[in-house]
Structure formats: structure tokens, C-alpha cells
Amino acid sequence: TGDLKNTLFLGFDRFGQQLAAINNIGESFSWEFINQKFLRELKLQSGEYSGSRSVIHSASASKGSDNFVVGLQEVFIPKGGLQPGRQPERRNMLIAYDWTTGQEKKRVALHYRSDGLAMGPTASTLFYYSRDSKNIFVVNLDKGEVNESVSVDERPSSISLSDDGSILAVGTVSGMIYLYEVVRNNPAEIRIINPTINRNYGEQLVQGSVVTVEGKIDGTDRMSQVLINDQKAELNPDGSFKATVNLVPGKNRVRVAAQNTQSQVISKDLYLNSEPAQQKSSATEHVKQYNKRIALVIGNGDYTATSKLKNTLNDAKAMTATLRGLGFDVTTIENGNYETIKNAIYAFGDRIQDVDVSLFFYAGHGIEVDGANYLVPVDADIQSHLDVKQKCIPLSGVSNTMEFANDEGLNMIILDACRNNPFPAGKRGGTGLARINAPSGTLIAYATDPGSVASDGDGTNGLYTGELIKQLKISQRIEDIFMHTRNNVEQLSGGKQRPWEEARLKGIFYLK
The missing domain is CATH 3.40.50.1460 (Rossmann fold)
Structure with missing residues (x-):
């Protein structure tokens, strides 16, 4: 099964029945651990530059997805050869692989080397730190980009996410541990509760010429007001809002605009088809x-x-x-x-x-x-x-x-x-x-x-x-x-x- 010296990562698949091990030079091995049956061996490397060498610095897996992610640094000789007094060039990246097949699914270029990873709370989100920075970085794998970063007072040395994905723990070189609450749906997002909008078509049939629009602002931003078709809506401290809207026969565009305390505005349009009121069962609507x-x-x-x-x-x-x-x-x-x-x-x-x-x-x-x-x-x-x-x-x-x-x-x-x-x-x-x-x-x-x-x-x-x-x-x-x-x-x-x-x-x- 190869050489497992310098094992960097041990993790289980989502069923908890397969164990994977990855060492620092990108050799990956997996087993059915209960009966110790060897399954496969993979070589994880970038291959982006000819003659390069990939060094694995971190790895992580998520219980709710089929991905495992490695943070690696690719070392290579620049075109034209290595000049006197110069070091080989380095490129930092994250690469996501399919757990079952070992096929690469996504790569994300990084400015700083990834020395520690934690995946979650969603299948496409991960956190990483670098010993060269005093920041924790948040990465969106679906978009292939680093979304944001959080500053830490000291250089991080370890990172872990709670099982429910709500708390991120960061250990530092001096022995301090920092705890961060992981907040989803940030920045603010408008969620329409009534009338219920068909997720496939983005519109809804309404019986009658008047409808009550209800919704909620999800996120951590504090909102100062909500306007529905330029009319002020009732806004509650928990972010819920409500207003009555008049409709004309046929298709209507209803615009909901929310402004936070920093005067930033987000908006959402919904389209309602108004027909004359008639008796209709609630079951059909649902x-x-x-x-x-x-x-x-x-x-x-x-x-x-x-x-x-x-x-x-x-x-x-x-x-x-x-x-x-x-x-x-x-x-x-x-x-x-x-x-x-x-x-x-x-x-x-x-x-x-x-x-x-x-x-x-x-x-x-x-x-x-x-x-x-x-x-x-x-x-x-x-x-x-x-x-x-x-x-x-x-x-x-x-x-x-x-x-x-x-x-x-x-x-x-x-x-x-x-x-x-x-x-x-x-x-x-x-x-x-x-x-x-x-x-x-x-x-x-x-x-x-x-x-x-x-x-x-x-x-x-x-x-x-x-x-x-x-x-x-x-x-x-x-x-x-x-x-x-x-x-x-x-x-x-x-x-x-x-x-x-x-x-x-x-x-x-x-x-x-």
C-alpha cells in the first residue's frame, strides 16, 4: 500500500465505513477499516506546471458531501531555468476531489498557503488558515473563490468546526483558542413567505385584486425599513415584514426593497398573476x-x-x-x-x-x-x-x-x-x-x-x-x-x- 510516512490527514466517508489517509507528498490510501480491506491508492498533485512537485499542507472532508479537499503548494522551476540567487516558484491552491473515484472536481487559487482546513457548514464552504497570515479565510468551492477573511490577533496553528457547523475554533501559536460563531445567510437576503412563490417559475397565481405580502429579512444586517412597491411595510424587530398590495388584472411585478442602517439596499422582485376571485381549495394552492x-x-x-x-x-x-x-x-x-x-x-x-x-x-x-x-x-x-x-x-x-x-x-x-x-x-x-x-x-x-x-x-x-x-x-x-x-x-x-x-x-x- 505504499509509504504512509508523515500522514497528514485521516478521515471517513459520509457512511463512516471507509477510512482515507493522505501524506504530505500527496499519496492517498483508503480502506474498509473494519475488515482492513485495501481499496485504492491515489496520487494527489496539481500537474499545472511541467516538472513540478506538489506538497500537501492540509486536507479535510465533509460528512454531508462526497468531496475531500487538499491544500497544496506546487513548487516548480520557472521558464528559462533557475537564476542564481533565486528560489523555485510556488503556487498555492485548494483542490477538491470526489471521494469515490478520486477525480478532481474543483481547484481554487490561493494567495496564502493553506496550513489547516475545516469543511462546513455547507458542502461548498470551507475555512482555512496560513501560518504566513493572521487571518482565517472563507472559501466558496462552488464559485471557486475566497469570499472573505476574519482577522486573528495571533498566528493560527489549528482550526476545527463543531459538528453542527455553528462554532469555529481557532488555536494559536501562543496557546490561545478563539471561538467564532458561524453565521449563514449573510449578507441579508429577502425571503418571501406569502404568497408562496413557485421555485421553478418565480411567479404565483392570485385570486382577487388585493394580496398581503409577508416575508422576512434573513441575515445579520439590521434593517431600517422595507418598501413594497415604494410603500412602507410593517417591519418587526425579528426582520419579518408585511404589507397589503393592490393588483391589476393580469401580471404584476411586486418589488420588495430593504434598507439597512448603513443605507445599503437589497431588493427582490416577485411576479403575481391576478385573476378574478373564485373558490379554490387550499390543498390545490399548496x-x-x-x-x-x-x-x-x-x-x-x-x-x-x-x-x-x-x-x-x-x-x-x-x-x-x-x-x-x-x-x-x-x-x-x-x-x-x-x-x-x-x-x-x-x-x-x-x-x-x-x-x-x-x-x-x-x-x-x-x-x-x-x-x-x-x-x-x-x-x-x-x-x-x-x-x-x-x-x-x-x-x-x-x-x-x-x-x-x-x-x-x-x-x-x-x-x-x-x-x-x-x-x-x-x-x-x-x-x-x-x-x-x-x-x-x-x-x-x-x-x-x-x-x-x-x-x-x-x-x-x-x-x-x-x-x-x-x-x-x-x-x-x-x-x-x-x-x-x-x-x-x-x-x-x-x-x-x-x-x-x-x-x-x-x-x-x-x-x-
Whole structure:
């Protein structure tokens, strides 16, 4: 596996199942660490100048993305050769790589060498410091640029970001530690709450000639006033605002302008189509907001090393048809092995960035080990709790993917994954799945309550999925869909199976 002297970076992939090591000359190695299986070796280098040498000074990875980033310095002999008394030239840069393939995805030129990195709180944001500067720099990987910097009184020597991405800690050469609050949505941004604007088309149909425009100024700037079509709006201390706007028949442009205490102005236009007032159901209005819908559906039944399940493939097919009828673009995996499921989740994360609704559905064996939930691929041969951690898909990898990729939309995770415990008798592992906290904007639905086993059903579908599909075809709030499903399943099972949900939704949602 090569020479791992001077290891500079150790990190795990988003599923916590692969370990990567990078040394200071750009040699990268990765393993499945539980069974110590070697996966790949990469050479990380710039290659921008002929005959150059790349020296790695820092590296970091993010739990919610497929990237790892290295800070390197490329040393090369300038054109015309090295002149007496001159040193080789150096170029500083950051390079982002794909974790799975090792392919370069982005490079960012830097003025100062990167001696320490911390990725987050988003997949495209990172912080770095240089021992040649008393600043912490903020980099936007998507734009490929250094956005801003924060001055530190002393030269930094280490940097770390808290798990929730809210606090940045900076250690200095004298032993001092500085803590910084990480503030997102800065500078200020205007967010319209009512009327709800379709994210795909930027306009909304309004019944009648008058509309109440409500919104909020996100960010840390203190605002002095908000004008809507040049009329002063009601502005509250928390940044929320409201005003009544008169409309003419047809298309109207409504301009919202906010001025901060430094007289800087930001503005946002919204377009409203005014039609004569008529009776319209609130459900239809809510459904119109969520046009872009992506789903990943997985059904596992033909297990090679544990008991087969008769209805999970039927569940996946029925759920696929139901979701497509609701306007979802659905990818379906039947009898997925470990690599197939993991790659499907990676691709799912790429597709759901900035969608309105993302949905993950899994029917098959599921298991809890040491408080963590795992989805069992059809090729998993489980003989110990270590096999579960290495050969199964951690649910945290799915939730992290959805939280980071679609942090502004509605995310749903539906798990009919507690059919029985495939773990051998006498081995570690709980019956059913454990409770986890849903991230903001997410609903996680379980076929049965923590530690219990769900029915595979007597008909063509599992009991839970069969009832859920019936409710999805009825126009009702998302919360009501799962409440009615839960009630029906409890009644049909005689109270033996009790579905439950963990939800942190940001509003009222309809799918139909």
C-alpha cells in the first residue's frame, strides 16, 4: 500500500465505513477499516506546471458531501531555468476531489498557503488558515473563490468546526483558542413567505385584486425599513415584514426593497398573476408550490444469507407507481447489493439539490446496532455486529445526504424496514430500528415503533406500505397521510404494529 510516512490527514466517508489517509507528498490510501480491506491508492498533485512537485499542507472532508479537499503548494522551476540567487516558484491552491473515484472536481487559487482546513457548514464552504497570515479565510468551492477573511490577533496553528457547523475554533501559536460563531445567510437576503412563490417559475397565481405580502429579512444586517412597491411595510424587530398590495388584472411585478442602517439596499422582485376571485381549495394552492419532486425507492427481498421477504419488491413497485402518479421523478432499485445501494444514494444526493420535495423509501430488512440504524443489502452475510457496520448501509448516510443536498426543500424518509431481525441468534443487535432525530425540514416515518417488528403482510403488499399507498392517493396534509396510515395499521394488526413518525416540518404540505 505504499509509504504512509508523515500522514497528514485521516478521515471517513459520509457512511463512516471507509477510512482515507493522505501524506504530505500527496499519496492517498483508503480502506474498509473494519475488515482492513485495501481499496485504492491515489496520487494527489496539481500537474499545472511541467516538472513540478506538489506538497500537501492540509486536507479535510465533509460528512454531508462526497468531496475531500487538499491544500497544496506546487513548487516548480520557472521558464528559462533557475537564476542564481533565486528560489523555485510556488503556487498555492485548494483542490477538491470526489471521494469515490478520486477525480478532481474543483481547484481554487490561493494567495496564502493553506496550513489547516475545516469543511462546513455547507458542502461548498470551507475555512482555512496560513501560518504566513493572521487571518482565517472563507472559501466558496462552488464559485471557486475566497469570499472573505476574519482577522486573528495571533498566528493560527489549528482550526476545527463543531459538528453542527455553528462554532469555529481557532488555536494559536501562543496557546490561545478563539471561538467564532458561524453565521449563514449573510449578507441579508429577502425571503418571501406569502404568497408562496413557485421555485421553478418565480411567479404565483392570485385570486382577487388585493394580496398581503409577508416575508422576512434573513441575515445579520439590521434593517431600517422595507418598501413594497415604494410603500412602507410593517417591519418587526425579528426582520419579518408585511404589507397589503393592490393588483391589476393580469401580471404584476411586486418589488420588495430593504434598507439597512448603513443605507445599503437589497431588493427582490416577485411576479403575481391576478385573476378574478373564485373558490379554490387550499390543498390545490399548496400542491402548486412543489412541482420538482425526486424519489429513490429501494425494495430488497431476495436475500442470499438470511430470510427472504415476499412483499418488499411488490411494495417498491407499488410505491414507484404511486409516486409517479404524484409527479415524482423516481429511481427504483430492486434487490440492491451494497455497492448498488450506496451508489444510488450518491446519485440521489446529486439530483436533489434545490428540489421542492425529496423522498427516500426503503422496504426490506433493517437492523439497529449500538443505537445506529442500518439498511441490509441483499448480499450482506451478517455474522457479527462488525459485519453490520461494514456490510450494511447506515441510515445516517441517507439523512446526511438529504439534509446537506436539499436543506431548503421538504425531505421525507419512509422505512418499512423492520420485517424481522436477520441477525444470528446470540449476536449483538436490536430487534427493529432505533429512534433518531429528524433534521429540520424532514419527516422520518417508520413502519413500527422502536424495537418492534413490522408485518410483511398477508396480501401482495406489506401491511404498512399497503395502507400508506392508499393514503397517498387522497388529497390531505402530509401529517394526516401518516396519521391515518398509523391508525389503520394499528387497527388491522390488533395493536401489534404501531407505526410512528419523527417530523420537523417547516410548513403545511400537500402532495395531491
